[in-house]
Amino acid sequence: MVQTNDIHTFGDFLAAVPASEEYLTLNFSPALALRKQRWRNYGLSADFLGDYFAAFFPGETLPNSKIDRRNTVKATVSYIANELIENAVKYSDEAFPLPISITLFLYESKIIFQITNYSNLPGGENYQAFVQAILNSDPSELYLQQLEKTAMGAGGSSMGLLTMINDYSAQFGWQFQASHHNPEVVQVTVMVHLEV
Numbered sequence: 565m566v567q568t569n570d571i572h573t574f575g576d577f578l579a580a581v582p583a584s585e586e587y588l589t590l591n592f593s594p595a596l597a598l599r600k601q602r603w604r605n606y607g608l609s610a611d612f613l614g615d616y617f618a619a620f621f622p623g624e625t626l627p628n629s630k631i632d633r634r635n636t637v638k639a640t641v642s643y644i645a646n647e648l649i650e651n652a653v654k655y656s657d658e659a660f661p662l663p664i665s666i667t668l669f670l671y672e673s674k675i676i677f678q679i680t681n682y683s684n685l686p687g688g689e690n691y692q693a694f695v696q697a698i699l700n701s702d703p704s705e706l707y708l709q710q711l712e713k714t715a716m717g718a719g720g721s722s723m724g725l726l727t728m729i730n731d732y733s734a735q736f737g738w739q740f741q742a743s744h745h746n747p748e749v750v751q752v753t754v755m756v757h758l759e760v
Contacts, residue, residue, distance in 0.1 A: 574695045577737025577755050581678065586620045588613065591663050592653070602754075614642030617670055624631040627657040637760050640732060641668070644677060644756060645723035652681035652754075655691065659684070660749045677756040688740050688750030694722065695738050703729045703751045710712070734758050 569585075590609055592602075598667035619636035645666065654663045666679040683691065698706065707726040714723065728734040735757040 572692060572740045573738070574699060575694075575737040576735045576757055577739050577753075578676075581669055581676055581755075582671070584669040584671055585674075586617075587667060588616055589665060591665045591669040592649070593663065603701060607646050610642045610646035610649060613645045613666075613668055614638040614640075617641050617668060617675065620670055633760070639669065640758065640760070641675065644728055644732065644734065644758065647728060648677060648679045648754060648756065651724065652679050652752075653751075655683055656681040657684040657686055657687060657749065660743075660746060662693070662743070662745060675758045675760055677758070678753060680751060680753045682743060682745075683750045683752050685748060687752060690754060691752060692738075692740055698725075698729075698736075728756065730756060 583746065590613070592606075592609075615638060616636045619640070621634050621637045635721070647668060649664070652666070656662075656664060660682050662682040664679070664681045666677065669676040669678070703726060706722075707730045710723055710726055725736075737755040737757070739751075739753045739755075741751045741753070744749045
C-alpha cells in the first residue's frame with residue numbers, strides 16, 4: 565500500500581496510464597433513480613465495450629487454433645466490464661450523485677480497464693479492508709472459501725472480483741482518495757490489467 569495525503573493506493577495501480585491510440589470512456593448518470601432503472605442495461609454497455617475492443621484488437625488468431633482470439637477478447641472484456649460497472653453502481657453512495665465512469669485502453673497485447681465511483685467513508689474503509697485481505701492472501705484460497713460460503717447461502721459478494729483474478733489472470737490496482745466534492749465521500753478508482 566502507498567499512502568499520500570488522503571490517497572491510499574494498492575496493488576498494480578498506475579498513477580498515469582500509458583498513452584493508447586485506442587481507448588473509450590463511458591459515463592453513467594449520477595441520478596440514483598436512473599441507475600436503478602438502467603440496471604439491466606449495464607450488461608448492454610459491457611457488451612458494447614466488448615464488441616468495440618474486439619473490432620480494434622490488433623492480435624492475430626493463432627495458426628491451427630480453434631480459438632478465435634477476437635471472440636475471446638470480446639467475451640472477456642464484456643464479462644470484466646459488466647462486473648466492474650455493476651460493482652461501481654452497487655457500491656456508489658446514493659446520497660452523493662456523482663457520475664460513474666469506465667475507460668478502457670487497448671494496447672497490442674494488453675487491455676487496461678479503469679473505473680471510478682464514489683462511496684461513503686464506511687463503504688470505502690470496508691472495501692480497503694477487503695483489498696488488503698486479497699493482497700495478503702492467496703486469491704485461489706479466497707475464491708474457494710467464497711464458493712463454499714455461497715454454497716452455504718452466506719456468500720455471493722466479491723465472487724466477480726475473485727473470478728476475474730482466478731479465471732482471467734486479471735491484475736488489480738486500487739486507489740482510494742478523499743473526494744474534492746465532499747470530505748464525506750471517497751473516490752474509488754479500480755484498475756484492471758488484462759493480458760490478451
